[in-house]
Amino acid sequence: MNNILIVDDDARIRDVVRFALEDSGFRTTEASTGQDALKLFEETQADLVILDIGMPEMDGLEACKELRKSSTVPILFLTARDDEIDRILGFQLGGDDYVTKPFSPRELVLRIKAILARSADTKSPDEVTVFQDLRLDHSAHRCTLAEAEIQLTGIEFSVLSILAKAPSRVYARAQLIEQVYGHNTYLSGRTVDSHIRNIRQKARALGYPDLIQTVHGVGVKLGICQC
Amino acid sequence: MNNILIVDDDARIRDVVRFALEDSGFRTTEASTGQDALKLFEETQADLVILDIGMPEMDGLEACKELRKSSTVPILFLTARDDEIDRILGFQLGGDDYVTKPFSPRELVLRIKAILARSADTKSPDEVTVFQDLRLDHSAHRCTLAEAEIQLTGIEFSVLSILAKAPSRVYARAQLIEQVYGHNTYLSGRTVDSHIRNIRQKARALGYPDLIQTVHGVGVKLGICQC
DNA sequence: CACCGTTTTCAAGGCTCTATCACGAGGGAA
DNA sequence: TTCCCTCGTGATAGAGCCTTGAAAACGGTG
Structure with missing residues (x-):
């Protein structure tokens, strides 16, 4: 150990x-x-x-x-x-x-x-997370969706990173808050909604209306799929 | 809750x-x-x-x-x-x-x-429960029946999880209520019927009319079998 | 200090889900 | 068969959850 x-x-x-x-x-x-x-x-x-x-x-x-x-x-x-x-x-x-x-x-x-x-x-410093069309470059703080760049704020980037690390996994709002801000921060779940809305808006502009999907009563997850 | x-x-x-x-x-x-x-x-x-x-x-x-x-x-x-x-x-x-x-x-x-x-x-010991064609991914909150996905609500997912954890076991309505909602909750048994009906309906659409079987006077159990 | 982008909160409204009732079908026992 | 109890289904009101718009805090910069 x-x-x-x-x-x-x-x-x-x-x-x-x-x-x-x-x-x-x-x-x-x-x-x-x-x-x-x-x-x-x-x-x-x-x-x-x-x-x-x-x-x-x-x-x-x-x-x-x-x-x-x-x-x-x-x-x-x-x-x-x-x-x-x-x-x-x-x-x-x-x-x-x-x-x-x-x-x-x-x-x-x-x-x-x-x-x-x-x-x-x-251990193998994964500086870049890729899932389908989404690409997150952590060191450069750069996010692209099918070659098109999205300008994300700090928190938006964090939220998206967490979701992208385990795509398909559903995160409750409280879990996201804990992972983004650390363990002893206490924010309203509505705050997460706000950031998610902003991410969605930016993704929608590029033709990805379902980048982040809501699972009613449970939380949110990454869901890309440009359909 | x-x-x-x-x-x-x-x-x-x-x-x-x-x-x-x-x-x-x-x-x-x-x-x-x-x-x-x-x-x-x-x-x-x-x-x-x-x-x-x-x-x-x-x-x-x-x-x-x-x-x-x-x-x-x-x-x-x-x-x-x-x-x-x-x-x-x-x-x-x-x-x-x-x-x-x-x-x-x-x-x-x-x-x-x-x-x-x-x-x-x-405390997520079992991330995935599988029984015959039924597959429940708890972290992703995803349920599939022979590769086809079923959209379940929170309670529906809980009910099915409980049944799938011990297939063949028969659960009384009161037992299901206790496991889904916790102790000292008092709901009508009809409520469970409602949720079971909804699950059945969704399963039937995929060709599984007997996903959940009724044992008259006792309760319900998982029963898959696509016949 | 004023400005501007970001973050957070609040309230309204819509939508989904939940719990319950009512009624009829079906099973089991006498 | 008849009666009783259980179960399935449709309908529905209400609760809870999510989205959206708007605006208040916050923080950094010129």
Whole structure:
């Protein structure tokens, strides 16, 4: 099973996290400072790093920067305050995630499993998703439908990406919100409808009236088919 | 729809929560003490529990511990003070989220929907059920009968799933109602007939007049056989 | 600060689905 | 056969869900 490096200056937090992870079958390593973390990461080559933001001396974001110089290991941040979240978001971090304190150990484990599953998925960095006529270039943030380009906003692009990763699968609105915005955001389902409407409108202009299909009472799914 | 157990010693809070939830289509059960909560949970098998931390006698954390002995039901904590949050964290108990008082009912509902969507997401053991010509893809919410697709509504899909999980088994109407809607729902048995009629009608159109068979005086069962 | 694109929310309206009733057909027992 | 109960079907009102238009928040930029 995967090895996880836990970095936090608070021993109590480390205990909670270690306990939860080992309970789920992970192996763990612990560090209490950013420096130790870098050293231990060299040695253990952990599969994932849990990084507290608020540490004295070298904080989590500093440590992340250092780690990123030599590795693309998935990083999960622990944050205590909202302004720290803002800083994470300002930070460009690919497939990573964050959890705010206080957190439930159970959720932490779920998120870690999700990250690992995702990174196992993208080991061959699939920069481009293609499904039928739809093509999504993630690095360029470009979307084309049968050679014609569609200008999508950030959220629209995210929504479409998620749908395209598992076409035919039906997503409930709450699931989309969780995947687009992260786990502790709470928006009205109508908001998703709005974005979907905008995507539909743009797709319709290119002759794809059914790019996104509604499954009444369940959710939405990708449905292309230019008919 | 899902059934939610609300546990708080303050009747006013319970009212607010119940009102918000029922407004969103949830069914609710209420308990004012930890002991009652455990008893009611046994009976109702709620899909999610809202647990106030600060209750006399058995407090929310105690109750959570007890619940966790027999169930992994999602739990959302209500907390009044920050030091209670610390205790959630200190405790090694899987809550799924928490909300601090005072809270907005709207946010509460959205969080609950997010939690339920998440847990529905993670517990998908059997993605596809197949029995003879019938194929049910749960994630895509797709039903096919010998390659031909049938458009089913949410309830129709549920009914057929239940029947297909244990083909040849005969289900009484009351059993179907319980499995589709959850405990303590009271509907006319005619309602089930309605849905079964609709399924039959759609199946008949594809040449399967006996997809669902009636066992007079007992109930219904899956019976495919294209004859 | 004003402007503009994006995101989010709100309310109205239409449409689908759901639950129930009423009535007649059919099965089973005496 | 007769009676009773169960089941199937048509019709229907109401609930719930989705779409759409409009406008309010938000954020970045000149």
